[in-house]
Amino acid sequence: MSNPYSEIFRAPGTKGFAAAGFLARLPLAMTTMGIVAMLSQTHGEYWLAGAVSATFALTNAALAPQISRLIDRKGQSRVLVPVTIVTVIAFITLLVATRYDWPVWTLFVSALFAGALPSMPAMVRARWSEIYRDTPQLGTAFAFESVADEMVYITGSIFSVGLSVTLFPEAGVLLSTICLAIGMVLFVAQKSTEPKVRPVERHQGGSAFALRPVQLITVTLIAVGTIFGTAEVTVIALTRELGAPAAASLVLGGYAAGSLVIGLIFGAMKPKMPLARQFLIAIGVAALTTLPLLMANTVPVLALLLLVSGMAISPTFITAFGLIERLVPPAKLTEGITWAMTGIAIGMAVGSFSSGWVIDQFGASNGFWVSVVAGAIALLCALAGQRSLAAPAPRATRQAAVA
Helix, strand or coil: CCCHHHHHCCCCCHHHHHHHHHHHHHHHHHHHHHHHHHHHHHCCCHHHHHHHHHHHHHHHHHHHHHHHHHHHHHCHHHHHHHHHHHHHHHHHHHHHHHHCCCCHHHHHHHHHHHCCCCCHHHHHHHHHHHHHCCCCHHHHHHHHHHHHHHHHHHHHHHHHHHHHHHCCCCHHHHHHHHHHHHHHHHHHCCHHHCCCCCCCCHHHCCCHHHCHHHHHHHHHHHHHHHHHHHHHHHHHHHHHHCCCHHHHHHHHHHHHHHHHHHHHHHHHCCCCCCHHHHHHHHHHHHHHCCCHHHHCCCHHHHHHHHHHHHCCHHHHHHHHHHHHHHHCCHHHHHHHHHHHHHHHHHHHHHHHHHHHHHHHHHCHHHCCHHHHHHHHHHHHHHHHCHHHHCCCCCHHHHHHHHC
8 A cells, every 4th residue: 555645745846845844834833932932031021021922923923814915926936035034134133132132122123023924834735736736645745734733833842942941042043043044945946846826817806815715714723723722821730730840741742742643644544525524523523622621630631631632633724724725716825825824823822811811710720611612613613614615616717727
């Protein structure tokens, strides 16, 4: 039996852009935690560290879809090069401002411009779509990317915080900046796999977010992202309450590992069930597995329940991006994928804040109630959107674009 993952890398250039894309997307996981670790050590104020980090994250959530929309119209190379230069300069300014104790406002301005960081997961998925559009291999490629995302978030935050603590405060953000610069140079240099720029018809003008499938998937993923953000904060608080704060990283690692393993298995499968139904089932499993988390009263039980809960993450992402690829015209694909990624990021921020408030008010054991509510909302959104998500793909538009 052939390995489906080796098959997707037989196309020329796939190994190169996948490796470069992995390196260039590391800042997505390293920067937010890296800024907190850096500024909390140099300035001794967590509110400042959190505020600067939030400035970067929220600016990126607002700008990334607009940058991707421009990329759909102008091409990856023409946009990624200047945007990356701005981002790298902003990160270097942030590092210098931190090292030499510049005024606080320079930290916020630097973080604001650094928010121009492009959505590399969207760029890489757009290249896979260009190569394997309307083939079974595309689902496998998206599964591989979901696993890559998990690996980035596992290794990125560990490296970022670990380096900042063991070497010097700026080490984590410095490494992420270097990864961005090198990875982007290698990625842009590979012209052969760059998606073609396709003209947008007049009646299809405007943002990809105006498309109902993009709206439905983005809103659903905000709720799903809330589950993830809640898990991170609640695990840290609950393990501390249970007297084993050092176990938090292992428990969260198991959460991601469950997603990674199931993602590899799911990507190797070729289910014949409609994609919209697969998405609904994945969301249903994600919602259902939040309920047992309310009963976690020991670290081993918490680890086991989160391992099971994590198994719904990758199938949710794989089917969500598969629906975006199928239902969004190729001329708007990068923006459509970026909106979905933005939804996850917004949800994680909402989950972190909401669960933090609940924990402060009602105790660590009640933090997972936010996950339960978010899971129910995600399931309702997926149910309400079944008709739109099950609609036929715009084949005429795709065929015209390819021609």
